[in-house]
Amino acid sequence: MKTVLISIVSAVVASFAVLHFSGDTLTVANVEKQETAYERVMRTGTLRCGYVLYPPYMEKDLETGKFKGLGYDFVEELGKTLNIKIEWSENVPVGGDVDVLKNNRVDAICAITGTYDPNMFVHIDFSKPFTFLRNVIYARSDDERLKGTIGYDDLNSPEFTFVGIEGDATLIYAKLLFPNAKVKGLPQLVDTAQLFSEVLTHKADLVVVEPPVAARATKSNSDMFRKVNFTGKLPEYGATLAFAKGSEKLKSTINETIDYMNLNGITDELINKHESNKPMFIRVSKPYNE
Numbered sequence: 001m002k003t004v005l006i007s008i009v010s011a012v013v014a015s016f017a018v019l020h021f022s023g024d025t026l027t028v029a030n031v032e033k034q035e036t037a038y039e040r041v042m043r044t045g046t047l048r049c050g051y052v053l054y055p056p057y058m059e060k061d062l063e064t065g066k067f068k069g070l071g072y073d074f075v076e077e078l079g080k081t082l083n084i085k086i087e088w089s090e091n092v093p094v095g096g097d098v099d100v101l102k103n104n105r106v107d108a109i110c111a112i113t114g115t116y117d118p119n120m121f122v123h124i125d126f127s128k129p130f131t132f133l134r135n136v137i138y139a140r141s142d143d144e145r146l147k148g149t150i151g152y153d154d155l156n157s158p159e160f161t162f163v164g165i166e167g168d169a170t171l172i173y174a175k176l177l178f179p180n181a182k183v184k185g186l187p188q189l190v191d192t193a194q195l196f197s198e199v200l201t202h203k204a205d206l207v208v209v210e211p212p213v214a215a216r217a218t219k220s221n222s223d224m225f226r227k228v229n230f231t232g233k234l235p236e237y238g239a240t241l242a243f244a245k246g247s248e249k250l251k252s253t254i255n256e257t258i259d260y261m262n263l264n265g266i267t268d269e270l271i272n273k274h275e276s277n278k279p280m281f282i283r284v285s286k287p288y289n290e
Contacts (some may be wrong), residue, residue: 037107038249046085049075049110050092050100055192056216056274057112057239070212070274070281071111071239074130077266081257086110093188095167098123101244108250109242116169116237125245128255129238130267132282133210135173137228140199146206152232155206156180163195163204170195173208173235181206193217200224208234212280236282262286 041047051058057071067088079086088110092100095117097109101124114133115126137155139146145159161182164171170192174183184204186194196217198204206228207214218225243251261267262284271281 036249037104037244037247038253041084041107041250045083046087047079047110048087048089048107050090050097050106050108051088051111052092052094052096052109052113053189054094054112054213056212069111070131070270073270073273074261074267075110075241077270078254078257078261081261081266082253093167094165095188097242101242104244107243108247108254111241112239113242114237114239116235117172120242123245125243125247125251126238127241127243127251128258129240129284130258130262131239131271131284132236133212133239134236134282135169135208135234136211136214137230137234138196138199138207138209138214138225139205139228140202141224141226143205146228149229149231151230152177155228155230158182160206161204162206162208163198164207165190165192165195169235169237170207170209174206177208177232177234191217196225210280212274215276215280 035043051067051072053059054071056069058067058069060067076086089106090100092106092109097113098120100106101109113126114129115121156178157180159181160178161184162171162174162178163184163186164174166185166188168188171183171185174181184198186198192209192213193216195204195207195209196214199207200221209217214225215222241254243254258267263286268283271283275281
């Protein structure tokens with residue numbers, strides 16, 4: 001009897017060893033708890049940021065290597081408010097948010113991204129907006145076809161070519177709004193000024209883009225372009241930070257900080273710094289009447 005009992009115990013121990021150490025068997029012991037983005041930020045005191053170089057919101061001085069732009073300034077101020085360091089870890093191509101976040105290469109896409117592409121909503125989460133961006137259609141000043149009031153049906157035609165950047169709102173909105181028009185896509189890492197160069201050299205006719213981007217891209221030749229007097233509705237979207245799906249603690253921490261900055265005039269001061277004589281950004285409204 002004693003021998004049988006010893007054999008049974010030995011078999012149980014051996015079975016446990018197989019379950020515990022076998023690489024082919026899924027067990028709780030084999031699954032180590034992975035540190036979340038929130039836990040990593042709290043442990044290190046550093047937020048690893050992916051960034052999209054998209055002037056004038058986020059750009060890098062080639063001589064000094066320093067960053068600048070509203071997106072950069074806002075996130076740096078957010079870091080100061082939370083008493084954490086902002087580490088600008090990876091340059092992300094336009095539309096590359098999902099891949100970078102899913103592979104845990106950064107904690108967040110910090111500047112600049114936003115809710116411009118509904119296809120991303122099922123893959124990543126977005127913070128509350130710190131400003132909103134509107135879109136305008138631009139054309140050459142001398143394009144006689146586009147003078148006067150222009151409607152949707154006027155532009156939704158193979159007669160016109162829209163230019164945009166792959167993965168970017170400039171191309172997404174052109175395809176979405178004007179499916180019958182021609183579109184020309186530029187590489188993801190191209191400077192936004194190239195959009196207007198394509199229009200100016202008659203390689204394209206139109207570009208859908210935000211006024212701050214247009215103002216910077218046409219700074220030296222603004223008289224060569226004009227806004228199309230379009231009667232239709234063009235998309236608007238929020239400028240945000242983006243996170244991997246399920247990063248609830250980190251997202252809520254950032255959201256509370258954005259609320260604080262929006263309510264207490266910090267965001268307004270930063271926008272004032274980057275806005276020209278006429279308003280270009282749509283400010284986040286306070287949730288109460290003054």
